[in-house]
Amino acid sequence: MLSILKDKRFRHLYFAQILALHGTGLASIALALMAFDLTGQNAALLLSSIFTIKMLAYVVVSPIAGAIAHKFNRKLYLIILDIIRALSALALFFVTDIWQIYIIILFLQVSSAAFTPIYQATIPEILPDEDEYTRALSLSRIAYDIENIISAGVAGLILVSFSYNILFLGTVFGFLGSAVLLSSIILPKFADIKDQNFLQNITYGLKKFTKYPRLKGLFFINIVIASGGSMIIINTIIFVRFDLSLSEISFPITMLAFGIGSILAALSVPKLLTIVSDKKLMLIGSFALVLSFYALALWIKFYDISWSALIITWLISGISYSCVLTPGGRVIRKSSNGSDFSQLYAAQFSLSHLCWLMMYPFSGWVMTRHGSFISLIAIGTIILLSTFVAYHTWKHDKIY
Structure with missing residues (x-):
């Protein structure tokens, strides 16, 4: 490499x-x-x-x-x-x-x-x-x-x-x-x-996302990625500084746990993809992300939040998140007929960021208004529903 x-x-x-x-x-x-x-x-x-x-x-x-x-x-x-x-x-x-x-x-x-x-x-x-x-x-x-x-x-x-x-x-x-x-x-x-119809180029990729099961499933996987990522990026500071009243240095240490989990998975994904398909790995990672958020929510409900519980959850979340995110490019490549990769990538780029655009404000709002427990349950449920829909729309591995 x-x-x-x-x-x-x-x-x-x-x-x-x-x-x-x-x-x-x-x-x-x-x-x-x-x-x-x-x-x-x-x-x-x-x-x-x-x-x-x-x-x-x-x-x-x-x-x-x-x-x-x-x-x-x-x-x-x-x-x-x-x-x-x-x-x-x-x-x-x-x-x-x-x-x-x-x-x-x-x-x-x-x-x-x-x-x-x-x-x-x-x-x-x-x-x-x-x-x-x-x-x-x-x-x-x-x-x-x-x-x-x-x-x-x-x-x-x-x-x-x-x-x-x-x-x-x-x-x-x-x-x-x-x-x-x-x-x-x-x-x-x-x-x-030559100057071309920009909207036509963008629409081509978007139409493919609405037509083929694999790409429909990938769109809902994008929601999973944005939901899990926004929880980590937006709300970690509240867990660390407000809920736990820890020092400033505790915030990057907590984010470090997520990063370690992510890179461990990234190193393992090439090997895992020789055993399971892109689809299965992404769905397994999505479900693991749901379980990690639900588990932390239940811990907070019955035992109150602890830094060790947050660190462990963020480590597992990093592993799960990377398993969901990494194979996405392979899905785009397999969905291309060889001449439309750029259009598909542009559509994926826009749609994935559209998901982030929706989830960033929601994650901040639900944490601010309802606190950690409800935030974890709400975002975990969005991930669960998106995983369920992705599973049922992504019926086939081959689209040609």
Whole structure:
């Protein structure tokens, strides 16, 4: 798998991604702590609003960026967006009021939404061989999992001696490092293409999602992913700082448990997929996620919450979550006829972020209004129902 890193262009792109991911991870932890600092018990509501802005940007801006990016120089386009992201992160260091967060996050996420699809589209052009591209996708997934571990660990070490605001400087350096790496390589020029009907290209993929059982099932799996992920991302800070009244450093340690579970599963998934199908692994992971949330809810109901119970649940949730998430790209590949992969990926990208757009505010609202027990039961039930529907709509493995 690591042999593809011999390609200088991919190597620099990959390490640029890693730097940006770790910078984003530090910002996520700092934002959670800032939200609690500014709003206390209502931190989940503020965080859900912040992540809703992110999802809106990804749903709306990303397709537009994909349609117009070919009009610009690819490398300059990506570098400028990295610089905008770095400046936005730097501005977060000076935040003193909630309204400032919303404005800065809007700039940060719009630039990220414009950056992401173009970055993703660059990799297959650099690695045209299908096997190499598949290995690149696997490395990218592992990078996300490692980020959950390293960012949480680094944040924990920093928070021992410094305020959470310092974490935003790590984000700045992450984006600037990404820009430097991108500036050191020659990226392929965009192909000269004629203006096409953008809505028609998007609709093609969406129509396939409504037509084929496998893709219908994947849509409901997207709801599972968004539900479980929003519970972890939005509400962990409330469990740690409000319910348990633990210190700031306890938050990244708790997130570390989820990250460890996720990477353990990511390393095991290739082997597991030689034993079970993508569908079975995703459904098993979904059901395990339900059980972990229900188990923690019952523990809270009868024994009150404890940090050890939360850590164990988040570890199991990380394993389950990765089992659900990782095979998704394989499902898209198998659903393509060979010429429509980009349309299907664009549809999956939009639909998955639409699910996040719905679940972020719901997770924050239900935690703020009804507390931990009801929040775990409600989101666990959404995951259970989505798993049930995915199972019954995903009737066949072959669609051609």
